[in-house]
Amino acid sequence: xxxxxxxxxxxxxxxxxxxxxxxxxxxxxxxxxxxxxxxxxxxxxxxxxxxxxxxxxxxxxxxxxxxxxxxxxxxxxxxxxxxxxxxxxxxxxxxxxxxxxxxxxxxxxxxxxxxxxxxxxxxxxxxxxxxxxxxxxxxxxxxxxxxxxxxxxxxxxxxxxxxxxxxxxxxxxxxxxxxxxxxxxxxxxxxxxxxxxxxxxxxxxxxxxxxxxxxxxxxxxxxxxxxxxxxxxxxxxxxxxxxxxxxxxxxxxxxxxxxxxxxxxxxxxxxxxxxxxxxxxxxxxxxxxxxxxxxxxxxxxxxxxxxxxxxxxxxxxxxxxxxxxxxxxxxxxxxxxxxxxxxxxxxxxxxxxxxxxxxxxxxxxxxxxxxxxxxxxxxxxxxxxxxxxxxxxxxxx
Numbered sequence: 365x366x367x368x369x370x371x372x373x374x375x376x377x378x379x380x381x382x383x384x385x386x387x388x389x390x391x392x393x394x395x396x397x398x399x400x401x402x403x404x405x406x407x408x409x410x411x412x413x414x415x416x417x418x419x420x421x422x423x424x425x426x427x428x429x430x431x432x433x434x435x436x437x438x439x440x441x442x443x444x445x446x447x448x449x450x451x452x453x454x455x456x457x458x459x460x461x462x463x464x465x466x467x468x469x470x471x472x473x474x475x476x477x478x479x480x481x482x483x484x485x486x487x488x489x490x491x492x493x494x495x496x497x498x499x500x501x502x503x504x505x506x507x508x509x510x511x512x513x514x515x516x517x518x519x520x521x522x523x524x525x526x527x528x529x530x531x532x533x534x535x536x537x538x539x540x541x542x543x544x545x546x547x548x549x550x551x552x553x554x555x556x557x558x559x560x561x562x563x564x565x566x567x568x569x570x571x572x573x574x575x576x577x578x579x580x581x582x583x584x585x586x587x588x589x590x591x592x593x594x595x596x597x598x599x600x601x602x603x604x605x606x607x608x609x610x611x612x613x614x615x616x617x618x619x620x621x622x623x624x625x626x627x628x629x630x631x632x633x634x635x636x637x638x639x640x641x642x643x644x645x646x647x648x649x650x651x652x653x654x655x656x657x658x659x660x661x662x663x664x665x666x667x668x669x670x671x672x673x674x675x676x677x678x679x680x681x682x683x684x685x686x687x688x689x690x691x692x693x694x695x696x697x698x699x700x701x702x703x704x705x706x707x708x709x710x711x712x713x714x715x716x717x718x719x720x721x722x723x724x725x726x727x728x729x730x731x732x733x734x735x736x737x738x739x740x741x742x743x744x745x746x747x748x749x750x751x752x753x754x755x756x757x758x759x760x761x
Contacts, residue, residue: 366393371456374419378450388419395518395578395596396422399488402572402600404514406432410483413508415439415470415501416490420452420463427461435482437475438467439490439547470494470501472624477508484514491519491559492550497622499609502566503635506603515568517599521575522553524595556597558615565610568601608633608653620644625664625726628671629759639664641728645749654679657752659736663729670721671760674729676714679754680706682737691734692753696720696727711756727760 366389375385399422406412408431417423417436426432453460468475471494485505491498505515527537542548554562556575563570575594611619624638633653641662644655680690689707693700694716702716720727733752739745 365397366390368454368457369393369396369421369424371454372421372424372452373454374450374452377452385419389421391579392421395489396425398576398578398596398598399486399516399518400425400429402516402598403430404484404516404571404600406430406483408432411435411481411510412484412486413437413477413482414486414488415505416488416493417463417486418450420450420461422486422488423463424452424461428459435477436463436466437470438465439470439493470504471497472500472626474626475504475508479507480510481508482513483510484516485509487515487517489518489520491517492553493547495546495551497619497624497637498562499566499611499616499637500624502563502568503607503609506567506607509603511603513603514571515563515599515601515603517559517563517597517601519559519597520550520553521556521593521595521597523555523592525589525593526595528593554597556592558612559597559599561612562610562615563599563601565608565612567603567605567608567610569604570599570601572598572600574598606634609635609637611637623664625666628665628668629757630663630665631757632755643731643752645751648754652756654754654756656749656754657731657733658750659733659752661731661733661752661755663731663758665727665729665758665760667720667722667724667727667760671718673718673761674702674716675759675761676716677711677756677758678714679709679711679756681709681751681754682735683742685709690753693732693734695730695732697724698728698730706753729758 369389370386376382410432412426412432412434414423414434415437416439418438423434423436426434447465450463450465451460452463509515530537539549556573560570560573575591576596576598577594579595619637620640622638627635630636630639632655633647641664643658643661647653647655682690686707689705692704692706694702701718704714736750736752738750739747
């Protein structure tokens with residue numbers, strides 16, 4: 365198998381260093397073969413997506429030995445494609461494969477695939493390279509997977525014995541700075557429990573999660589060390605329920621300052637992160653997710669074409685709203701574009717008529733609430749927040 369994979373010319377043709385290809389195969393062959401052991405049952409017609417596919421060794425094995433058709437995506441935004449496709453050949457075995465060279469930033473970009481497209485998404489040795497928001501990638505995977513599809517994810521175990529021994533002897537375990545840019549190095553490695561929780565809060569049910577040694581040839585070392593010290597985490601999971609995004613507190617902090625405007629509409633608990641500015645409280649959930657605003661709140665949206673209105677699914681829950689209406693003023697890029705008077709309690713659709721199009725680029729909407737209310741003062745609870753309105757979704761139409 366090593367001889368077969370080494371015969372392909374990706375590193376020679378596109379990197380200019382065939383020796384790097386030989387090193388890659390020698391280093392990763394056991395991981396590649398172990399990954400195949402975790403493949404779920406698939407039909408010949410299965411739709412497969414491989415994220416971070418370069419240098420295509422796993423892709424070649426899937427196509428050559430399993431007959432699968434595989435779509436490929438690179439996760440390096442700094443490797444914006446110089447060519448639209450990669451032609452990878454083995455002169456020794458007389459084989460060639462053509463792969464589309466689609467380069468995205470998987471932390472920020474929307475996958476250009478329809479909902480419920482894939483039976484399997486592979487995300488192998490990629491998670492550890494991400495910098496800011498792996499939950500966005502997992503949310504996009506959830507969206508593009510069929511309801512009975514699978515995510516197969518592998519990533520280094522930060523608790524592997526090499527790291528523990530390095531710390532014991534006073535050596536640093538962080539990856540070196542990398543000439544390929546910020547995504548060329550491992551930016552954040554995970555424990556098995558961290559990965560398990562990250563998948564769970566992003567809407568996945570884990571079918572199998574194991575720690576395996578794929579970089580050590582010493583059976584004695586593997587036998588002497590506890591399983592938690594093995595070098596690689598393998599996880600097979602399925603999307604369950606509606607698409608959602610979660611941000612475990614042990615992995616995320618200050619995400620209210622993160623900005624990544626991708627959509628013309630947002631649903632709280634699904635895709636709002638990166639679209640909210642100042643003036644929001646944390647998520648809450650009863651039958652669905654929502655967030656309370658303060659007296660002012662900012663929302664950033666990205667128009668996909670002409671729009672005529674902004675619709676907000678909101679709750680105005682001021683105890684005296686029926687006798688003293690609440691006024692909501694809407695600003696678009698600091699210009700007042702609408703005003704609504706609310707005199708009822710309960711969830712409803714609030715619509716502001718607008719005129720605009722995609723030439724706006726990024727639209728900043730600001731809600732100004734004429735007055736707030738404080739649950740502690742009105743209801744005798746411990747909640748001292750000054751609340752404006754609760755919002756479940758916002759949509760440009």
